[in-house]
Amino acid sequence: MRQIWTDLALEAGAAELEPEVRQLEHGIEQTTVSIRDDETAARFGRPAGTYVTLSCLQSLSIDLSTREALSRQLAHALCGMLPKDTERVLVVGLGNRSVTPDALGPRTVDRVLVTRHLGACLPQDVREGMRSVCAAAPGVLGVTGIETAEVIRGMTEHVAPDVVIAVDALAARSSARICSTIQIADTGIAPGSGVGNHRQALNLETLGVPVIAIGVPMVVYAAKIAGDALSAFAEADGASAEDEQRLAQVVERVVSERLGDLIVTPREVDALVERMSGILAEGINLALHPGLSAGDIAQLTAQ
Numbered sequence: 001m002r003q004i005w006t007d008l009a010l011e012a013g014a015a016e017l018e019p020e021v022r023q024l025e026h027g028i029e030q031t032t033v034s035i036r037d038d039e040t041a042a043r044f045g046r047p048a049g050t051y052v053t054l055s056c057l058q059s060l061s062i063d064l065s066t067r068e069a070l071s072r073q074l075a076h077a078l079c080g081m082l083p084k085d086t087e088r089v090l091v092v093g094l095g096n097r098s099v100t101p102d103a104l105g106p107r108t109v110d111r112v113l114v115t116r117h118l119g120a121c122l123p124q125d126v127r128e129g130m131r132s133v134c135a136a137a138p139g140v141l142g143v144t145g146i147e148t149a150e151v152i153r154g155m156t157e158h159v160a161p162d163v164v165i166a167v168d169a170l171a172a173r174s175s176a177r178i179c180s181t182i183q184i185a186d187t188g189i190a191p192g193s194g195v196g197n198h199r200q201a202l203n204l205e206t207l208g209v210p211v212i213a214i215g216v217p218m219v220v221y222a223a224k225i226a227g228d229a230l231s232a233f234a235e236a237d238g239a240s241a242e243d244e245q246r247l248a249q250v251v252e253r254v255v256s257e258r259l260g261d262l263i264v265t266p267r268e269v270d271a272l273v274e275r276m277s278g279i280l281a282e283g284i285n286l287a288l289h290p291g292l293s294a295g296d297i298a299q300l301t302a303q
Contacts, residue, residue: 006173007171008170008181008183008217009033009035009046010031011177014044017034019031019032019033020032024054025069026070028069028070028073029054030073031053032051032052033050033053034050034051035049035050047188047203049185049186049187050081050187051183051184052077052080052184052185053183053184054182054183055182056070058176058178058180067275068282070182071283074280075282075284075286075287077184078165078284079287081184082163082212082287087132087162088116088133088162089132089134089162089163089164090136090163090164090165091112091134091164091166091288092137092138092166093106093107093136093168094166094189095168096142096143100270101219101265101269102218104273104280105168107273107274108281108284109135110277110281111281111301112135112281113133113288114134114135115131130288131289133288133289138151139151147200149202156207156209162210163210164212165214166188166189167215168189168214169216170217171217171219171220171221172220173224174224177220178272179266179272179275179276181216182215182216184214185213186210186211187203188201188202188203188206188211188213189203189211189213189215214280214284216276219264219265222262222263222264285297
């Protein structure tokens with residue numbers, strides 16, 4: 001059976017590397033996986049580096065305290081990956097703003113507190129707790145006719161940031177991961193890989209500066225959902241593991257032949273993207289502006 005792609009290191013099998021698992025506030029679970037050598041990287045199909053996953057119970061209505069906790073934990077994980085003495089940061093929102101499940105990146109950068117243009121306009125006591133931050137959503141190749149990596153490379157050469165933070169929607173194998181998981185990685189990112197639309201990677205080699213990737217699963221393959229459902233039915237009926245695998249293979253073949261690589265997302269995706277983009281933006285703002293509180297940031301980003 002063809003292996004369905006996932007952007008999540010844990011679903012790719014990296015959980016075999018004895019990850020560090022911590023239970024955090026409000027039921028949030030943090031899993032840290034480190035891939036340290038090229039052999040292990042090739043085995044799991046992931047670049048060498050550190051992958052931090054924050055997971056919470058999947059729900060269409062996460063309470064405010066849990067959202068704030070997710071933002072705080074994201075900020076903490078992000079601070080741990082920022083290069084030492086970081087002063088200038090470029091935040092890029094990857095994806096197509098016109099396609100809702102793919103709009104997570106652009107909507108997140110809309111809420112990022114940008115300060116590069118302010119310079120000496122800010123009061124001294126405020127300026128001391130802030131970094132120079134700029135943000136952009138470069139669009140996608142199908143809309144602009146320009147490779148995303150080419151656009152961001154030009155930005156990087158002009159702005160000269162110490163680090164680039166790339167935000168993107170991801171693809172998962174498990175529907176339970178949709179909008180309940182945040183992955184932070186210091187390895188960079190390959191836009192579009194989750195849906196088979198492989199574009200040039202954004203990483204230290206292509207941009208010349210470290211790239212931290214932040215993503216949330218927004219889609220899952222339909223064949224995987226159908227296969228999981230039939231496997232659960234077969235398991236309840238006492239079928240063997242071999243029978244379950246055979247059922248999953250049949251489902252994938254039927255779905256792929258008739259519908260191709262169909263990917264699906266929840267019907268409430270508009271609200272989910274809005275919620276997750278707010279959580280990501282607040283976490284990024286807290287990490288990049290350590291001298292400001294959540295209340296300060298809310299006032300400065302209010303529209």
